[in-house]
Amino acid sequence: MAQHLLLGDEALAQGALDAGLSGCYAYPGTPSTEIMEYFQASAEAAERDIHRLWSSNEKVAMEEALGMSYAGKRAMVCMKHVGLNVAADGFVNSAITGTNGGLIVTVADDPSMHSSQNEQDSRFYAQFAMTPCLEPSSQQEAYDMAGYAFALSEELQLPVLMRLCTRLSHSRADVRTSANKAAQNELQPPDAATRRFVLLPAIAKRNYEALCAKQDALVAGSEASPFNRYEDGADKSVGVVACGIAYNYLQEAFGGKCPHPVLKLSQYPLPKKQLARLMGECRSVVVLEDGMPFVEQMLRGPLGNDRILGRLSGELPRTGELNPRLVAEAFKLELSPLPAPSPLVKIRPPRLCDGCPHINSYEALSEALKDFADAKVFGDIGCYTLGALPPYNAISSCVDMGASIAMAKGAADAGVFPAVGIIGDSTFTHSGMTGLLDAVWENSPITVIILDNSTTAMTGGQDSMGSGRMAEICAGIGVNREHIREFVPLPKNHAANVQIIREEMAYRGLSVIIARRECIQTLRRKKR
């Protein structure tokens, strides 16, 4: 046994490594990125020859992990919460095919939207796919759950969704790791007679019935889970359901001595037995959960239930992450008042780094836009989303990965001209290429600006597999070579760059402009 100071992300990674993982697949996304980075930096993972390279997007990563599971080995796929929207097709259907080697689908949610565009709760996805969900309450549990999740997945032949939250993913704690290292599974793909991975309707129907039939076993698994715990308390006026890390806030609020019965909940579907006891013994039940009111909504039912308290009843804020004070307030514990925020404190938003190539690209774009009063610029997900802030105020939208190109095309279809999509190289290969293919097919009058900085910058500089090959990719997709323009975003090229953007915006057909210069952060790191 050894002790390490690990992020929740890292604890899970080390747990998976110790439990015989053969491959990790992922696309970077805050707060999940550090899982893959841990494998990439780990000498142990190298020695064990664990697959640990980035994937083009979450859907691809999900399918690669399922392929490894099909082959009989233990695999993990990691993503941020909105990444599961991209991977949902593979994820939901992996519950229909079932798995072979253990498969963990790790999804890191971001309540309070520290670095995200929504605070969707991945527990809904596990319920939707009818597959188990684990939600560690601590870094130690994240470590311990990895091996448990692989075993559970292999026992049930289902993917297991591992739900993390920002405050666990990005918080370090002392973690005890095991000296026992499980061997990797042998290569053992299903035999020729196995048809369950072929989701033709006749087979899918059988599989789906089998999945429905497994649901009682899932509930029984939750009832017997070492991670779900009923802690009795003398004061039964109120009972508590404490999900994942919310359990810690409860303990903190009561100084470790909660007088009420508590169901510590870290495995779903809901454990009926423990829940029935809590509901039977307590007059009302407070549900503490980070993210959306997933459990609370189920307990309240569609008609409401005054006994169930939480985010929907107003005892806790409807949105944003919890903290020990909010939990203490929900129980009306005595607290000293907080000072009023000082009027001297101003908002300090993130900004593009000094020397960032996007600054020069936006300066050129802003100047070119002066000639086109009706122009609309559709943005995308990355550092360059900061182009929405002053002094640029250059983009009108930022929705989801790849949306810049497809939204520009849709707006152009409606008559917007010029319509510009602005997207980074990694986002382009994640989800922009398919939208561009549509624009090629219709020769849509849009201008796509690809900011190729040779990396996935926003998440800290991960490899982007299409970097440096943007022109070839666009030509391969079918963009007319004459309207694939390239420039280097530097102040000395400003006038020429403005001219290129102007020309292509005026062109009533599809054009792609590639602004290519390496991210200042990755460049600095290499020089060190």
Added chain:
Amino acid sequence: MKHDIVLAGVGGQGILTIAAIIGEAALRQGLHVKQSEVHGMAQRGGAVLAHLRLNSEPIHSDLIAPGSAAIVLAVEPMEALRQAESLSPQGVILTNARPVRNVSDYPELDEVLAALRAFPRNLVIDAEQMAQDAGNARAMNMVMLGAVSPFLDFPDESLTTVIRDAFARKGPDVVAVNLKAFAAGREAALAVKR
């Protein structure tokens, strides 16, 4: 032993290095540690913070409840003030006085510093100047680490040992500058700590 410390600064100033060194020193003493950090978008020059909790008993929450931190340790004055809500009424606020003016509406520095000096227990120092005097302005975060050190009842040398280890691969000169910066911050804090 129990310490709840909120660290604050601007993305890129190095608060995570401070937190990592304290955390490592605490771990070596067998203390429990929880350290919640900001990664992602805010690291690009935005306001950043970290919650660092040390305890001889197991720690429940990764977050420090607003109004309960014993120490706010900041490397930028407006960021110190932003985290004032975290501080317990008996807490101490320690900050570098040198501003990072990357917003157009940055307040009058004198007013910010006056507001910080109005806290019953405070230490406002020009850590950047002190680091420069020690040999490198970038060792500013080590000055602030030194400034917090008297408030942590760690055994002598426990922090400096980790500093040596952390900077060892950069050579003895870098280690020396960082230790000198640490000592300067510590001295300044000892002068006001009663």
